[in-house]
Amino acid sequence: MTPRLRRRLVLALPWGWMALFFLVPFAFVLTIAFAEPSEGLPPYAPLLRWSGEATAVLQLNLANFQLLLEDPYYLDAYLRSLRVAAVSATLCLLIGYPMALAIARAPEHRRNLLLMLVILPFWTSFLLRVTAWIGILQDQGWLNGLLLGLGIIAAPIPLLYTDTAMYLGITYCYLPFMVLPLYATLSKLDPSLLEAAEDLGARPWRAFLQVTLPLSLPGIVAGFLLVFIPAVGEFVIPELLGGPGAQLIGRVLWTEFFQNRDWPLASALAIVLLAALVGPIALFQWRAGR
Amino acid sequence: MRGIGRLAIPLGLGFAFLYLPILLMALFSFNDSRMVTTFTGFSLRWYDSLWRNEVLMGALGLSLRIAAISATMATILGVLAGFALARFGRFRGRAGFGAVMAAPLVMPEVITGLSLLLLFVAMESAFGFPAGRGASTIAIAHATFGAAYVAVVVQSRLADFDLSLEEAAMDLGARPWKVFSVITLPLIAPGIAAGWLLAFTLSLDDLVIASFVSGPGASTLPMVIFSTVRLGLTPELYALATLLVVLVGLALGLALRLLRGRSAP
Numbered sequence: 336m337t338p339r340l341r342r343r344l345v346l347a348l349p350w351g352w353m354a355l356f357f358l359v360p361f362a363f364v365l366t367i368a369f370a371e372p373s374e375g376l377p378p379y380a381p382l383l384r385w386s387g388e389a390t391a392v393l394q395l396n397l398a399n400f401q402l403l404l405e406d407p408y409y410l411d412a413y414l415r416s417l418r419v420a421a422v423s424a425t426l427c428l429l430i431g432y433p434m435a436l437a438i439a440r441a442p443e444h445r446r447n448l449l450l451m452l453v454i455l456p457f458w459t460s461f462l463l464r465v466t467a468w469i470g471i472l473q474d475q476g477w478l479n480g481l482l483l484g485l486g487i488i489a490a491p492i493p494l495l496y497t498d499t500a501m502y503l504g505i506t507y508c509y510l511p512f513m514v515l516p517l518y519a520t521l522s523k524l525d526p527s528l529l530e531a532a533e534d535l536g537a538r539p540w541r542a543f544l545q546v547t548l549p550l551s552l553p554g555i556v557a558g559f560l561l562v563f564i565p566a567v568g569e570f571v572i573p574e575l576l577g578g579p580g581a582q583l584i585g586r587v588l589w590t591e592f593f594q595n596r597d598w599p600l601a602s603a604l605a606i607v608l609l610a611a612l613v614g615p616i617a618l619f620q621w622r623a624g625r
Numbered sequence: 626m627r628g629i630g631r632l633a634i635p636l637g638l639g640f641a642f643l644y645l646p647i648l649l650m651a652l653f654s655f656n657d658s659r660m661v662t663t664f665t666g667f668s669l670r671w672y673d674s675l676w677r678n679e680v681l682m683g684a685l686g687l688s689l690r691i692a693a694i695s696a697t698m699a700t701i702l703g704v705l706a707g708f709a710l711a712r713f714g715r716f717r718g719r720a721g722f723g724a725v726m727a728a729p730l731v732m733p734e735v736i737t738g739l740s741l742l743l744l745f746v747a748m749e750s751a752f753g754f755p756a757g758r759g760a761s762t763i764a765i766a767h768a769t770f771g772a773a774y775v776a777v778v779v780q781s782r783l784a785d786f787d788l789s790l791e792e793a794a795m796d797l798g799a800r801p802w803k804v805f806s807v808i809t810l811p812l813i814a815p816g817i818a819a820g821w822l823l824a825f826t827l828s829l830d831d832l833v834i835a836s837f838v839s840g841p842g843a844s845t846l847p848m849v850i851f852s853t854v855r856l857g858l859t860p861e862l863y864a865l866a867t868l869l870v871v872l873v874g875l876a877l878g879l880a881l882r883l884l885r886g887r888s889a890p
Binding site for chain 2: 359361431453455459463556575619
């Protein structure tokens, strides 16, 4: 067997699998986004129809995209998703950066344990961790009970089903995705650079702002993207913790698909969502590929 | 070594943020009362009623089966892909291959779920396969994104070892398959185990993709939990969460010990 053939054999299975189950499906989403909804299963009309003598009529239905552009409901959901994801990623960065820096500066034999403590929640059920926040935030929940008991508030304040709850939930669930890439960058920083800065008279804050922070930029970008991209399409957290007004694009897509059974509109929403994420995903890929 | 210093404060607060919700759940899973927020006394009744809850236990069984199958498929695909990305140099189409292998890591779940469902529906009407949707379509979907995670883990594990061991074996006349099975595979075995566990956990945890590609009758654990939570919290869910955290903690601790024991000189 030549080396070339051997390589092709190794590549064939993963390439073939990913092509069939990851790339080809997007072609279907794109096709069905231009279809018309119809009764029956699957609930869309075929694009190509045979019209008598060996001629096919290709009918593209642009109504789905037109609706997405004209109805402010969809545009609002779209912009709100981008905003919520950006704010959540920023919150993760603010909480995660000092954590990652602390772990990177911890004694070497402690680092693995600390990292494991960051990863452990990520390995347990995401859904049940979101559930814990319902117990904390509901009107008869732990937080309201604590505040009432301390006499800080006189009556329970509504916390669950608010934007605050949603931001808390997203930040909580995605925090490990921020800490890990930050740690990876920060732990590789050469400590002698900081020593040099301090020898030259820089105070710790200045050394941090002028040396550590700029050098950790790749980790910041990677962590931000790892939180931002999936958060834009997030469904579970806004559904369980957010209020009825928290119509994010993932939730709208879910409703169109499962409740309204409008597969073509759901596909059009997916295309539009993907279009917004192509830039961030390409950036993530480019950085990951280097 | 610079030491943590005052950074210990944000680190401690961060861990409190991560663990307080989990600790509260664990505490209230031992609550005697049906109330999920007021502690009235110690009891194991919710663990008992969890054990007897046939819907949850049945869903757990299905989820474990799907997770085991999909993690195994993901591991095979991911090891091949990770090996190619780490050891084949700059082969033709490497950039494209790397991009396709990494894309599921960040793709929003609603898009992955919807696109796979549309594929399965189209395949069924064209070839009659897969006939209907359920455990098998969920396993295929989970294997696809699991493979991306395994590939990352295996690739980074391989990047930690230089080629010299493999080259030495080849210089001594070992054939490629022998080099792979005697040298490379044992080197990356901890990475493969970690990748399998990761794919297993991700499959066990997935709600969105499974909801899209599942069919009638196949309700995984997250799907059952999701519909239960929407009706209201029960201490049974806290008991389930506590068991999961303890089991995962033990498994992670064991994995860490294994990794450390193996890489020690």
